[in-house]
Amino acid sequence: MALLEVNNLEVRFGLRSGEVSALRDINFTLERGERLGIVGESGAGKSVLGFSILNLLSRPGYIAGGEILFEGRNLAAMSARELRSIRGNRISMIFQDPMMTLNPVLTIGQQMVECLRAHRKISQQDAKRIALQKLKQVYIPSPEKRFDQYPHELSGGMRQRIVIAIGLLMDPDIIIADEPTTALDVTIQAEIMDLMLELCERNNVALILITHDLGVVSQVTKQAMVMYAGRIIEQGPTREIINDAQHPYTQGLMNALPQMAIPGQRLNQIRGSMPPLQKIPAGCAFNPRCEYVMEVCRSQLPEFTSSGGCRVACHLVAKMKLEEAAAQRVEEAN
Amino acid sequence: MIAFLIKRLVQAIIVMFIISLVSFSIQDNLGDPLRELVGQSVSEEERQVLREKMGLNDPFLVQYGRFAVKALHGDLGTSYFFKEPALQVILHKLPATIELVFGATLIIVLLSVPLGVYSAIKPNSLFSRAVMGFSIVGISVPVFLTAIGLIYFFSIYLGWMPSFGRGETEPVLGPWETGFLTVDGLQHLILPCISLASIMLPLFIRLIRAEMMEVLQSEYVKFAWAKGLAPRRIYFLHALKNTMLPVITVGGVQIGTMVAYTILTETVFQWPGMGFLFLEAVNRVDTPLIVAYLIVVGAIFVVTNTLVDLIYGLVNPTVKLTGKK
């Protein structure tokens, strides 16, 4: 049994103007200790996916269908009490902006101890001992002093270390990290990312890394999925996706990386922008921006096609695979 | 901490200086102290001699200096009507007003926090809608109409509550007599306190609700949920503590408004407090009493604002009480 298995997940938002789908047909699995990257532009639904795994969507979002199986138990159908025993305990989350994640009026210590004591019957002293130990693990200098300080007394990088320490407090099975370095100075981004990797590796924690940065995904994760307008469009081993992107959107993302640009020339941006949830076009959502758009893309939703270890939702890829197979049959017949 | 106190003290002195200046100009322009003293029967020359003797022809600043020195010694003149030191007359009425404000504050604090928090947590429930409906009606009814309505219904129609005065009071300390210790005193307190609370309560419910709803959308509250904390802890520690910061600031300003509204409430209920006295003094052109009232109210403003700042500083860790933000 996989550690986490998401089947046909659908998330909707009940807006004033009507219902919109924020996530559709999400399927993936995550094994113990595995690292999965979720990539996409902002608005693709990757953060929504992160929150819905813990069933933490705030109004007006809600899980409209599908299941999220954590060790075989469906998080989407759990009582609030059961969910609470999993959140922060077996699955924890790291948010994007450490400036906003910690409560400004509570001390670091309070915010750590409360998490321990919510999940375990434990004395204040024991909780403090564990908290200090975790602070040491994320290389916070003089943890005793930090323990009694308020968030505003610490730098951004320091705060994100503390958020990570809080995420690790209960030795969880999964950490969901939503753009954990985006809000930080470039100079400490790598530092924080390395720290997270080290800790996940050492404790055999599975990591779901949500990011818009394909570069980071390629360095950190083994599996990856690319999202566009609330759907997965390509998923599989990271190495394959990076080296041989199939979907035109993924290719576009790859070409847009600064490393791929020829010095002195413009970056290769994907033209246009992602449509808002209310205005997703019929057929393949990417069709208005796609260089290789075909007639069928405008009317029909693409099915997944297998390509190597990957699954790709693209009419063009499907067509090419069909032609390839036909050519192969002809070859074999000959 | 000491730096903070010194800074507040300097501010307080400046404010009190301005109030005293205003008060003095009022005294200087309002009514003729000479006429109050000797009546109309004295000849013009004698008046001039008296004016000179009393220093009424001295330059403004000299006269103000004299006024300020006397004021610092607690001498704010003698009430024309009561023929007693004005400050003493005011201070004698102070406890009645303070008890009224205290009772109203009690009602506001005890009701606004739970109602505001509840209607923020469950904004769509029937009860929350009822609370919000009540609060919009509440801010639309002037204090004096609430007071009249309460008197009409509970005193005249039902005959349950007394309609005026403080009732029986127990002496506590010096001029302070309290209505909180006798049944009769409490009965007399109920309606005036409700009236005084009636305009602030809906205001605070709406404020707390709005702030709380905003805080509940914040990242740190989402993170608290992601940590698997109990809802009680999230609502009443994580969210409420942040909600109360702006509420405390607004509350400080509203205390001033409440002092103003005591004048209205005291008038309707003929409550023997400072506000009622002030209005009488205005009608009698009892200048020393008007001035004394202004200075006492100014002092109350300064003290409460300092206290509110102090509390805010203690609750909010991002404000250091060392004088720098």
Next chain:
Amino acid sequence: MTEQVDILEARPSAWQRLRDSHLWHSFVTDRVAQLSLLVFVAFALMALLAPLLAPFNPYDPAQIDILNSELPPSWEEGGDPAFWLGTDAQGRDLWSTILYGTRISLTIGLCAVALQAALGIVIGLLAGYFGGRIDSLLMRFADVQLSFSTMMVAIVVLAVFQATFGTELYQRLAMLMLILVIGIAEWPQYARTIRASVLAEKRKEYVDAARVIGLRPARIMFRHILPNTLSPILVISTVQVANAIISEASLSFLGLGMPVSQPSLGSLISSGFEYIFSGAWWITVIPGGVLIALVLVMNLLGDWLRDVLNPKLYKG
């Protein structure tokens, strides 16, 4: 009175422009907003047409007969059909007096808020546009002004004024004084909002563009920034008129506002309060009801406007 004319004339053209807007759409679907606006328009008409609607002129001593005093409403026992809401303690027809009182209350409310808005907008624009020292000076001033409660300041100023000039002169100037005091005391509400809007707008490109073309600062502010701050001004104004009417009524109730000879709703209630114990409830209760209804619909409209003009993404 001119204020009311302006508002009534401005409405049809504004409605035309709003026909396709979010505001119009929300209005069509919101029963409370419709009812509130209907009631408000009714009040505005009552105020505007008071001389035509009122069967008696409450300011004309020749039409008042003290023998008619304290008559109950016509449906009560002892009522006189000539006075359908009864009469007050001086024998004035209550319906006529309420019509004129509404007119006075609304006029004071609207004029006072017009004054607040004018002061606040100018100061807010100056502070926001120039920034720096001017900004911090003006905003510090606003803080100080706000820390004194409006009611307190108004009571003190009016009390001193009354004591200085005597009751007679005071009564003649009462309306002007009320407008001035309420108008001057609350400008920071506007100034702060406008300043915040200006600071937000200032960063946008079109202001730079306007400056590059060589438009003068004043022109940029009034022609380019002000139209963008209309929504907050509209929302504040609605609530502020309601507050101003309450303030006026409270001051009049204390005897510091409109005199009994020319009563606003507040002074009418005040004069009736003396008779409430002797059973003449209508002199207090009916104008009180009118006052509450007037303020309530303005507050409801204000709430509705705030919800619509600051649209939130979320339903809850």
